[in-house]
Amino acid sequence: GTSGTTTKLSISATGTDSLPFMAILQVGIDKGWFKEAGLDVDLYNGGGGGNTLRVVTTGDADMAIAGNTSVLLAARQAGSNLKIVAPWFQVNDFYWIAPSGRSVTGAKLGFSSAGSSTELLVKGLEKKLGTTSQAVGTMGDNWTAAKAGEVTAGWAMHPFVTDKQAKEGAQVLVAARDQLGDTPADLVAVNTDYAADNPGNIKAFFTVAERLNKWVVDNTDEAAKTLAPLMKVSPEVMAQSLKDTPELAKAYSLKVDAQALDNLSKLMVAAGQLTEPVDWAKTMDQQYLPENVRATL
Amino acid sequence: MTTLTKLRQSQFVGAVVLALLASVIWQISSGLSFVIPSPAATAEAFVQNFADPRYLSDMGETAQAVAQAFVIGTLLGGAIGVLLGLSAAARTWLEPLLIAFNGVPKIVLYPVLLPIFSLSGSKIVMGVLFALFPVLINVAVGVRSIPPVYWKLGRTVQAGKWQLFVHILLPAIRLPLLTGVRLAISLAVVGVVLAEFFATRFGLGRVVLQAYSHGEYAQMVSTILLLLLVAFTVSVLLWRLERRVR
Amino acid sequence: MEGIHLNDVHVQFDHPSGITIAVDGVTQRVPPRSFVSIVGPSGCGKSTLLAVIAGLQPATSGSVDINGRRVTGPDRDIGVVFQEDSTLPWRNVSENVEFAMQMAGVSKGERAAKAAAAIELVGLKGFESSYPATLSGGMRQRVALARTLALQPGVVLMDEPFAALDQQTRIFLGAEVRRIWEQTHQTVLFVTHDISEAILLSQQIWVMSYRPGHVIDVIDIDLPDERDASIVSSTRFNELHNRVWTSLQKESMRGFQDVETA
Amino acid sequence: MEGIHLNDVHVQFDHPSGITIAVDGVTQRVPPRSFVSIVGPSGCGKSTLLAVIAGLQPATSGSVDINGRRVTGPDRDIGVVFQEDSTLPWRNVSENVEFAMQMAGVSKGERAAKAAAAIELVGLKGFESSYPATLSGGMRQRVALARTLALQPGVVLMDEPFAALDQQTRIFLGAEVRRIWEQTHQTVLFVTHDISEAILLSQQIWVMSYRPGHVIDVIDIDLPDERDASIVSSTRFNELHNRVWTSLQKESMRGFQDVETA
Amino acid sequence: MAVGVEPSQQAPPKRLPPPWGARWRAFQRVPQGVRSAAASAVLLALLFVAVQIGVASGALRQTGLPLPTEVVDGTLGLLGTGGFWSDFGRTCLEIGASIVAGCALGLGAGIVFWKLPLLGRVFEPYLVSFYAVPLVLFYPMMIVLVGINAGSIIILSSIMAAIPLALNTRTGLQGIRPVHLKLARTLQCNARQTLFSIAIPAAAPMIVAGLRLAVVYALIGSIAMEFTTAQSGLGYRIRYLYETFDNTTMFANIFVVLILSVLLTVLMTLAERVLLRGRR
Numbered sequence A: 001g002t003s004g005t006t007t008k009l010s011i012s013a014t015g016t017d018s019l020p021f022m023a024i025l026q027v028g029i030d031k032g033w034f035k036e037a038g039l040d041v042d043l044y045n046g047g048g049g050g051n052t053l054r055v056v057t058t059g060d061a062d063m064a065i066a067g068n069t070s071v072l073l074a075a076r077q078a079g080s081n082l083k084i085v086a087p088w089f090q091v092n093d094f095y096w097i098a099p100s101g102r103s104v105t106g107a108k109l110g111f112s113s114a115g116s117s118t119e120l121l122v123k124g125l126e127k128k129l130g131t132t133s134q135a136v137g138t139m140g141d142n143w144t145a146a147k148a149g150e151v152t153a154g155w156a157m158h159p160f161v162t163d164k165q166a167k168e169g170a171q172v173l174v175a176a177r178d179q180l181g182d183t184p185a186d187l188v189a190v191n192t193d194y195a196a197d198n199p200g201n202i203k204a205f206f207t208v209a210e211r212l213n214k215w216v217v218d219n220t221d222e223a224a225k226t227l228a229p230l231m232k233v234s235p236e237v238m239a240q241s242l243k244d245t246p247e248l249a250k251a252y253s254l255k256v257d258a259q260a261l262d263n264l265s266k267l268m269v270a271a272g273q274l275t276e277p278v279d280w281a282k283t284m285d286q287q288y289l290p291e292n293v294r295a296t297l
Numbered sequence B: 001m002t003t004l005t006k007l008r009q010s011q012f013v014g015a016v017v018l019a020l021l022a023s024v025i026w027q028i029s030s031g032l033s034f035v036i037p038s039p040a041a042t043a044e045a046f047v048q049n050f051a052d053p054r055y056l057s058d059m060g061e062t063a064q065a066v067a068q069a070f071v072i073g074t075l076l077g078g079a080i081g082v083l084l085g086l087s088a089a090a091r092t093w094l095e096p097l098l099i100a101f102n103g104v105p106k107i108v109l110y111p112v113l114l115p116i117f118s119l120s121g122s123k124i125v126m127g128v129l130f131a132l133f134p135v136l137i138n139v140a141v142g143v144r145s146i147p148p149v150y151w152k153l154g155r156t157v158q159a160g161k162w163q164l165f166v167h168i169l170l171p172a173i174r175l176p177l178l179t180g181v182r183l184a185i186s187l188a189v190v191g192v193v194l195a196e197f198f199a200t201r202f203g204l205g206r207v208v209l210q211a212y213s214h215g216e217y218a219q220m221v222s223t224i225l226l227l228l229l230v231a232f233t234v235s236v237l238l239w240r241l242e243r244r245v246r
Numbered sequence C, D: 001m002e003g004i005h006l007n008d009v010h011v012q013f014d015h016p017s018g019i020t021i022a023v024d025g026v027t028q029r030v031p032p033r034s035f036v037s038i039v040g041p042s043g044c045g046k047s048t049l050l051a052v053i054a055g056l057q058p059a060t061s062g063s064v065d066i067n068g069r070r071v072t073g074p075d076r077d078i079g080v081v082f083q084e085d086s087t088l089p090w091r092n093v094s095e096n097v098e099f100a101m102q103m104a105g106v107s108k109g110e111r112a113a114k115a116a117a118a119i120e121l122v123g124l125k126g127f128e129s130s131y132p133a134t135l136s137g138g139m140r141q142r143v144a145l146a147r148t149l150a151l152q153p154g155v156v157l158m159d160e161p162f163a164a165l166d167q168q169t170r171i172f173l174g175a176e177v178r179r180i181w182e183q184t185h186q187t188v189l190f191v192t193h194d195i196s197e198a199i200l201l202s203q204q205i206w207v208m209s210y211r212p213g214h215v216i217d218v219i220d221i222d223l224p225d226e227r228d229a230s231i232v233s234s235t236r237f238n239e240l241h242n243r244v245w246t247s248l249q250k251e252s253m254r255g256f257q258d259v260e261t262a
Numbered sequence E: 001m002a003v004g005v006e007p008s009q010q011a012p013p014k015r016l017p018p019p020w021g022a023r024w025r026a027f028q029r030v031p032q033g034v035r036s037a038a039a040s041a042v043l044l045a046l047l048f049v050a051v052q053i054g055v056a057s058g059a060l061r062q063t064g065l066p067l068p069t070e071v072v073d074g075t076l077g078l079l080g081t082g083g084f085w086s087d088f089g090r091t092c093l094e095i096g097a098s099i100v101a102g103c104a105l106g107l108g109a110g111i112v113f114w115k116l117p118l119l120g121r122v123f124e125p126y127l128v129s130f131y132a133v134p135l136v137l138f139y140p141m142m143i144v145l146v147g148i149n150a151g152s153i154i155i156l157s158s159i160m161a162a163i164p165l166a167l168n169t170r171t172g173l174q175g176i177r178p179v180h181l182k183l184a185r186t187l188q189c190n191a192r193q194t195l196f197s198i199a200i201p202a203a204a205p206m207i208v209a210g211l212r213l214a215v216v217y218a219l220i221g222s223i224a225m226e227f228t229t230a231q232s233g234l235g236y237r238i239r240y241l242y243e244t245f246d247n248t249t250m251f252a253n254i255f256v257v258l259i260l261s262v263l264l265t266v267l268m269t270l271a272e273r274v275l276l277r278g279r280r
C-alpha cells in the first residue's frame, strides 16, 4: 500500500493470466510505457472479485480492476473506501460453448458462481431463451462439465473459446451479446485515500491504458504475438481470438458507453442483486478519464 | 535369506512396483476419460515447465513461502506444545480452545487473514496455521509422556533449566517431534498452495489455478505432481530417519 | 554428625479425596560408610523417605542431616539410583555415564577418564558405545549405577534398583553392588522387597510398617564381611531370614488387604 | 495314560544367525491332579515347554499327551495363565472372566453364574464392575486366574504368573493358588523363578538346565499338605530350599554370563 | 549402633493444617473438564470484549472485522432464513456422509494392511505423504465421474478422512500386546472373534485417535471443497458473501462453521469417553 504522494501505483486485477484485456497491463509494464508516464506500476493477480477488491480496501493495492458486479457491490458497502472511476472492456464477450450437436432449447447453462457476472447473464438468458442454469465454477470446469453432459454448455471468454474451438471442436451455443447487448466486463475502482493524494497518477494510468488499447487495435498481429505467451496459448489462437472479439475498437477503448452501464444496472436488478437501478452519475467518478472518453450519464 | 526374498520383502521395491502399477492404471484411465491427461502428456508438460523462467520464479516464490511457513509453524507449534506439555495451568486454559481451533477448516479464515496480513503475509500465515498443529500436538503429547524418572534424574544431578531442555526434553521428544515436522512440511505446502489459489502474484498455486481454470489438465497435473514429488520425497526421507532414530 | 540423620521425618500428601500420611515420624541414623537396607510392604513410604533424603521431596515436618549439613534440596554429593530404567536411550553407555558429570560442568577429559573407570567398575568394559536399547535390563541398571558412582558421591541412595530384573540377574548384580561397596565404602541406603537380597548386602536392615509408614524393626546383620552365595545355606542366614520375614509377615497381611482394595 | 506325558520333546528355532535349541529332549510326567513346578534360569526354555504343552508351539520332535490325547493345537480343556498382564482393559472384571466362556459359546446365564463363582473363588467379590486400570497388578492376575478357572479346565498351565508382582503380593497370591488347587485339584504345571514359591506350592519341582534346556533334577516336596507361612522356618523347608538352590546355582552362573552378553 | 525407635503402632495419625485455604482445595476438587471449560469460556469472553472494543474504537478498522455483537445478531438472523438451513443441511450431509464412508474405508484399509503386512509396508510411504496433495484439484475429475453434486465432495473428503484412520488403525493393530493374541489362540477364537473381540478393542485407543483426525479431516475437506468449488453449502456461502462484500453475514457464517467444529470436537470427546470406558 502507499500513502501520501508517490509515483507508485499498485493495481490488483482479476484474470491477468487468462484475459487479454487484463494482460495488456503487463505489456504496459514490460514495454516501459508506464515508466515513461512517470508511473511505477505493480500488478497483482487477484483470484476473483472478492480478493482483487479486498487488496485495495486494505491498502495493499491502490486500484482494482475486477468483475462488474463485485466492484459495484463492494463500492456500495457502508463505509467503503472504494470509488468507481471507469468501466473496462465494454463489449459483452461472454459465450456459452458446447460440444457440437447441442441445442439451445431446454439447455442447462453453467455459470461460475452466485453473485458473479456470469450469473447475471445466465439469469438474463433464462428469461430470454427459457434455459435453466447451474453453478459450476471456472471456464475449465464449465467446459469439462459440458463435455461430461452435466450441463449443456458452459461459459467462456476469448481466447478460451478460440482455443477450445480449435483444439476440441467446441461450438458457441449462445453468444450473450446477441441476446442481452453490451455490458462492461469490469469496472475500475480506486482507493479513495490514494485518489485524493495522487489524482495525477490515476490520470496518467488512463492515458497509458488508452495507448495500450490503441496498440491492440492498430497492431493486432503484434499484440497477438506478445499476449499469447501470457495467456499460455499459441500465437495463432491468440490472433484468431482477437479477430473474433466483437468490435475490437470498441472493446479496447475507454470511451464510456452509457448504454452498457444502464444495461448492467438493469440486469443486476432483474437478477435480484440490486433492489433499485444504479445512479451512474453518482456512482462513477469520471474526473480521472481523458476528457474525450467521458460520457454524460 | 536369499536375494530374491529380500527383494520381494523390500519396501522400496514394493513402493516402486506400486508406482508403476499406478502409472499403468493412469495410462489406461486417461484413455477412458478426457479429464485425465495421459502420463506422456503430463511428463512432457513437466519437463517443459523447467525450461520456463517464469515457472521457475513461481516455484521459488512458493518454496520461499513454504519454507517460512514451515519454520514459523514448527517453532510456534513446538513452543506452544512444550508449554502445554509442561504446565497444567496452560492445559486448563488453552487445550480446549486449541483442540477446537485444530478442527476448524482454516480456509474459511482466509477472508479474516487477508486484511490483517496482506497479500504476501496471509499465504505464509495460512501455511503456518496448517503446519502448526501436528507439531504442537505431537510435542505436547511427547513432553507429557517423558518418563518422570528422567526429570527426577535431572533434579538429582542439579541440571539447570536450559540443561534440562537441551539434554532431556529435546532428545526425549525427538520421535514425536520428527513425526510432527514431517507432517508440518506437507501441510505447509498445502496451506501455501491453497492460499495461492485465492490471491497471489506469483507461485505454483497460481500456475495450477491458471491451468485448472483453462482446463489444461496435463499442465495442472504436472504441477501437482511436482508438489507431490517434493512433499513425498521430504516426507519419506524424514519418515525413514524417524524409524532409524533410537 | 557424620552419616545420615533422620530427625522425626513426617511426609503427607494432600489430594482431592483427602490426605495420605506416607512417612510418619522416622528417626534413624545411617552410620558413615555403612550399608543399610530398608524393607517394607508396597506403599509403606520407602520411596518417599528416600526422596526426602535425596532432597527431591520436602518433609512436612522434621529434618534430614547428611554429614552435618541440613538437606534442603538435591545435592551432587548424594547419588540416587532409581527403580525405573533411567538410562537415556539417545545416549550410548559412556555418554550416559558422563551425563551427571556433564551437568555438573566437569571438563571433557576428566569426564572421559572417570566414566571409563566407572564403566570398568560395574563390569561394562567393551560396551562403551552400545545404546541402551541393545542392552539387557540388568546391564542398563549397571549403566545407571556407573553414572551415579562416576560422580563419587559420599552417599548413595538406591530405590529398588533391581526390582525390574529376574532373580538370577538380581543375585548377580547384588553381588556386584556389594563388591563395589567393599571397594568404595560409600554410605549406602538401599530399598528392596527381597529379604535375601537385603540380608546378603547389608550391615543393618530397617523394617518399615504399612501406612502410616515408620520403622518398626531394626536388625543388625552380623554375618561375616566376606559373603558369597554359599552363605544362604548357613544357619545364621536362615535365622536372620526368619526374623525379617516374621516382622514383615504381620505387616504384609495388614497392608495387603489395603493395597489390593486401594 | 492320565496326566501330562512329555515324550522326548525337542524344540529348536531357526533364525538368520543360526539355530537355537530351546528344549532338548524332555521326557517327564505330571501325574493327574498334582501340582508340579518348573524352576530354571532365564532363557532355559520353560516358556517354550509350556507353549508346546498348551498346543501353541509345535515340538520339533517328540510329543505331548494329555489324559491320553495327543496335543496338536490349543484346547479349551487346557487353561493357560500368562506371565504378562492378560486382562482386557476394555472389559470390567466380570466381563473379563466371562470372556473365555463367551468365546466358547457358553450361554449368557450360565456364563454369569460360573463367572460369579470364579470371582468369588479368587477373592474378587465386590469388584465385578471395576475395570483393570483401577486394579492393582495382583488383582489383575487374579482376574486372569478366574478367567482360566471359570472354564473348569482339567489342566492349568501357569507361566510365572506372579513374576511382575512384588514379593508381598506374591506370597499372598501363592497361598491363594494353593488354596484353590486344594479345592479343585486340577492338574497344575507352574513355572516360577522363585524357589520359596515353588517349594511352598508344589508336590514336585523340576529343575531345568540352561540351554539346551532339559530337566536336570526332579525333587519331590515331602512337606505336609497343610502349608502356611510358618512352614518357611521349618528345617525341612530350608533343606529343600538349599537342595533346589544348589541345583540352580550352578546353572544360574553358567547361564548368566550368556544372557548378559547376549 | 542404631538409634532405634519404639515401634508405636497405635500412634494417632497426625493431621497438620492444609497448606492453603479450604477454598483453594475446593477448587482443586472441581473436575478437570469443568475447570477447562470454565477457563475457555473466560478466554473467549475476553477475546469477544477485546475485539468489540477494538472494532468500536476503530483500532481494528483496517482488518475489516465487524462488531462481534453484529456477528452474533447476524447469526441469529441467519437462523430465520431458509437459504441458511439448506446450506447448513447440505454441509452436514456432506460431513456426515464423509465421516461414515471415510471411517469404513479407513478402518477396512487399516485392517487389510495389518493382515497383509507387505501391502501395508508398500502403501505406507504413499499414505504418510498424502497430506501434501490439495485434493481440491481432483474436482474436475469428480465432475466427470460423479457429476456436479454433493457426491464429488463426499468422495474427496472421505478419502481425506480415511487416510489418518487407516494409518492409525494399522499402527494400533500392530501394537496389540502379544499376550492378547496368545490368549485368543489358547481360547481357540475364530478369525471373527479374534478381530472383533480382541484386535479392534485392543487397538481402540489408536483407532479412536484416528477417528478424531478423520472427523476433523472430513469437516475440513467438505468445507474447503465447498469454499473453492461447490455450488451450495456453508463453505460456498462464505465464499459467495466474501465475493459480494457482505462482511457481516460472511462472519456470521464463519461463526456457524466455528460452532459446528466445536460441536464436533465436543461430540468426539464424549464418544471417546464412551469408547475408551475403563481405560486410563
Ligand SMILES: Nc1ncnc2c1ncn2[C@@H]1O[C@H](COP(=O)(O)OP(=O)(O)OP(=O)(O)O)[C@@H](O)[C@H]1O
Pocket (backbone or CB within 6 Å): C013, C014, C015, C020, C021, C022, C040, C041, C042, C043, C044, C045, C046, C047, C048, C049, C211
Ligand atoms: N506425589 C504423591 N501424591 C500423593 N500421594 C503419594 C505421592 N507419592 C506417594 N504417595 C503415596 O504415599 C504412599 C507411600 O508411597 P511410596 O511410593 O513412598 O511407597 P513405597 O514404599 O515406595 O512403595 P513401593 O514399594 O510400591 O515402591 C503411597 O500410599 C502413595 O500412594
Ligand SMILES: Nc1ncnc2c1ncn2[C@@H]1O[C@H](COP(=O)(O)OP(=O)(O)OP(=O)(O)O)[C@@H](O)[C@H]1O
Pocket (backbone or CB within 6 Å): D013, D014, D015, D020, D021, D022, D040, D041, D042, D043, D044, D045, D046, D047, D048, D049, D211
Ligand atoms: N520364537 C522364537 N524364535 C527364536 N528363538 C526363540 C523363540 N522363542 C524363544 N526363543 C529362544 O529360546 C530360548 C528359550 O526361551 P524361553 O522363552 O522358553 O525361555 P524361559 O525359560 O521361559 O525364559 P524366561 O525365564 O526368561 O521366561 C531362548 O534362548 C529364546 O531366545
Ligand SMILES: [Mg+2]
Pocket (backbone or CB within 6 Å): C046, C047, C048, C159
Ligand atoms: Mg517405591
Ligand SMILES: [Mg+2]
Pocket (backbone or CB within 6 Å): D046, D047, D048, D159
Ligand atoms: Mg518365560
